[in-house]
Structures are given as C-alpha cells and as structure tokens.
Amino acid sequence: MLTKRIYDEFNLKKQADDLGVSVWQTPSFLFIVMGLVIIAAMTGIYVASTHYDSPEVVIISESLVVILLFTIGNSIIRTVEEVAKANKMKTEFVSIASHQLKTPISEMKWQTELLLAKFSTGLSERQAEIVKEISHSGEKMGRLVNDLLDVARIDQGQLALAKEEVNFCDLMNDVVESQKVFAKSLNVELVSSCTVKHLKVFVDKRRFSVVLDNLISNAIKYIDGSGRVDVLVENNDGFVQVCVRDNGVGIPKNDQENICKKFFRSNNSIKNETDGTGLGLYIAKNIVEQSGGKIWFKSIENVGSEFYFSVPVVDGNKK
Amino acid sequence: MEKKKILIIEDDLVLQRALSDYLSSEEFEIGCAGDGEAGVRMALENKPDLILLDIVLPKKDGYAVLTEVRANAITKHVPIVLLTNLGSISDVEKALELGATTYLVKSDYKLEEITAKIKEILNIK
Numbered sequence: 001m002l003t004k005r006i007y008d009e010f011n012l013k014k015q016a017d018d019l020g021v022s023v024w025q026t027p028s029f030l031f032i033v034m035g036l037v038i039i040a041a042m043t044g045i046y047v048a049s050t051h052y053d054s055p056e057v058v059i060i061s062e063s064l065v066v067i068l069l070f071t072i073g074n075s076i077i078r079t080v081e082e083v084a085k086a087n088k089m090k091t092e093f094v095s096i097a098s099h100q101l102k103t104p105i106s107e108m109k110w111q112t113e114l115l116l117a118k119f120s121t122g123l124s125e126r127q128a129e130i131v132k133e134i135s136h137s138g139e140k141m142g143r144l145v146n147d148l149l150d151v152a153r154i155d156q157g158q159l160a161l162a163k164e165e166v167n168f169c170d171l172m173n174d175v176v177e178s179q180k181v182f183a184k185s186l187n188v189e190l191v192s193s194c195t196v197k198h199l200k201v202f203v204d205k206r207r208f209s210v211v212l213d214n215l216i217s218n219a220i221k222y223i224d225g226s227g228r229v230d231v232l233v234e235n236n237d238g239f240v241q242v243c244v245r246d247n248g249v250g251i252p253k254n255d256q257e258n259i260c261k262k263f264f265r266s267n268n269s270i271k272n273e274t275d276g277t278g279l280g281l282y283i284a285k286n287i288v289e290q291s292g293g294k295i296w297f298k299s300i301e302n303v304g305s306e307f308y309f310s311v312p313v314v315d316g317n318k319k
Numbered sequence: 320m321e322k323k324k325i326l327i328i329e330d331d332l333v334l335q336r337a338l339s340d341y342l343s344s345e346e347f348e349i350g351c352a353g354d355g356e357a358g359v360r361m362a363l364e365n366k367p368d369l370i371l372l373d374i375v376l377p378k379k380d381g382y383a384v385l386t387e388v389r390a391n392a393i394t395k396h397v398p399i400v401l402l403t404n405l406g407s408i409s410d411v412e413k414a415l416e417l418g419a420t421t422y423l424v425k426s427d428y429k430l431e432e433i434t435a436k437i438k439e440i441l442n443i444k
Binding site for chain 1: 331333334337338340341344404405409411425426427429430431
C-alpha cells in the first residue's frame, strides 16, 4: 500500500495526465528540481567559501542562489495557479452549460407532456409510446443536469442547503413509495421499516430525498434478476441511522475505495446494463457530510451491499 | 363559474405557448406577455387572478416586475408564482423577499404539477 503510494507520488507521467499539464510542470517534478537546486546551491556556497576568502565572492554567490531559488519558486507558484485557475474555469463552464441546458430541457418536457395530455387524439399506440420515450429521455436529461449543477456547486463550495426540521420516517416513506413501481418492474421486493416513529432531523428535505432516492435506486438497479432491498431506519445514540441493504452484485474489492469519487462507476458484472453517471454517491456523500452526518458501506461481490448514513437527531432540549 | 384569469410573463415562446395551451384547456383565461414592460402593463390593465413570472426577461427583469406589481394598489395582492430556471437559494430568497407567493424551477416541474399548484393557490378543487 505504502510502496504503491510512493510509486504514484513519483509517477510523473500519470500525474501530468491527471492534471492535464506537461511532465516538467508537475508538482513532483518541480519538487525534485527544487531539491537538486538547493543541494547544488549549498555545495556551491560551501565550495566558494572554502576556496575564496573574499566576503564579496560569498555575498555574490549567495545572492545568485537566492535569485535562482526565487525564480524557481515563482515558476512553481505560477504552475499551481494555472492548475487552480483551469479547475475553476472547468467548474464554471459546467455550471453555465448546465444552466443553459435547462431551458431546452424544459421546452422538450413541457411539449411532450402537452402532446400526450391535451393533443393525443389521433396518435397511434406506437406514436404515443415514442413520445413517452422522448419524455422519459427529457426527464433523465433534467436529472443529469441537476446532478452536474450540484457537483459544480460542491466544487465551488456553494452547495447551500435549505435546512428545516423534518420527520425522517415520513421522508423515507415518501421516497420508498415513489420507488416501489421501479422496484416491481425489475422484480425486486422493496421493504422498509422505521423502528422509531418521531425521529426529527434538521436537513434539506428535497436534497435528502435525493440522497435516499440515489441509495435505494442503486440498490434496486444492481440486483441481477430478482431480489430484495431493505431500508431500515433506527435511532442510534442520537443519530438517525439508515441502512439500505440489497442482495445484488456487490462492489468488487478493488473499486471500493473509489466508490464515492466523482464520475466513478464500479466494474461490476452488470455495469453495462445499468444507467448511471457516477455522480449520485459523490453528491450524497457531500450532502450528508454538510448536514453533520457520515456515509459508509459494506459490500461483498456477488453477495450484496449495505449502504449506511447517519445524521444527528434534533435535540428537543437544545431548541 | 367565471374563468380565472392568468397572466403568463415569459419570453421563451415555446414555453409560453405550452403553458398557455395547457392552462387554457384547464378552464383558465390566459393572457401572455413576452417582456417585463408589457407584463407590468397587462397586469395593471387586466388585473389577473394570478401571475406566472419568469426572472430573466427583456426590457425589465422579473424582480423589477415583481416590485412594480406589488407597489401598485390594483395588483398588490395578486398571487405571483415565479417560474424560472435559476435555482440558487439566494434567487429564491430574493424573490420571496420581494413578495413572490412561491417559486418553481421550470425544468423540475411538469405542467400538471404547475397547474395543481395554481389551483391550490386559487383554492380551486
């Protein structure tokens, strides 16, 4: 593990690819150059001071070294600045592009809805089916754009949560209810239980619905064939603890450390048959953590997964 | 029963027409404005029962329309539903502070849900 980390640290080609810069601009390369220059400079000053008694020579050589170090230091800062700027521009681009996409998506969704709801007379069964498919694609696009906007907001540190007091079991029941049709269509039994009735939490209701929705729909999607998903909510020492358990394909061991990273999708056996962007868990993790909670999971390949998250219960005495 | 009047202030003609067609078929009387100035003028002339208002508009933006409509005695109490694709919390807060009744993000809502919201506000069963 440690040797792999050290190896990665000095794998300049990989670092350059990751950061989108050339090898000589990578932080590790510049760090090595800086180290070599310092060693050379110290040796130079030592040699100068042993060979020349004149203080002028020592002062000049020291000044040269300072100028050299200053120049290299400056170039390192410039590179870091450029990388940071490029990263900021990328996030801004995603944010602007997503906003611009919202209008055409709204147009598509409303037009297809209008066609199906008010102007469907004369459409054949197949035509209506095609319009419904277009409408579903529009909804999918809408969700993707919302996810991209959330990621951009997280990266900019601007994901604002509209927190309010929420009865957690009510919230969970609403989400579970909305997922039941989807579960049934994939032959998955969706079962939920809330052991404590009045669990109040202080969270952003809409976004927590998204968190639960992501975890439950992932559990349903990653079951190969028929199966069962359990959603359990309990009060665990001042925290609402939620567990979403499935008997699905599980997450291969090698993928487990990356599962909450942006755009990461596990290489499980049914990856290519399931929809997904690799953003759901990244967003969920950020929302849960911003609400004072944490998220974690256990998974065994071909046995199933258990995803957990917890958030603090509202303490009646502190209000 | 007399039809309730709804004024749609929206510059995107595709969205304006979709809303107008859908709501017309739900027994509402619809007026449309494509920019902020026309929107304020029509609101004062027709005194609608409810206004659907976009924020990004030519000539006068939604916030300015909201302020003017709220400042006039004729339209002071008309419910105003902001329909927009801006969606940050600061946008919502600003709109509510200026007197919007509620705030809906266009790409997240179906016409059916918007209609249900309008009926809820106007107390129509």
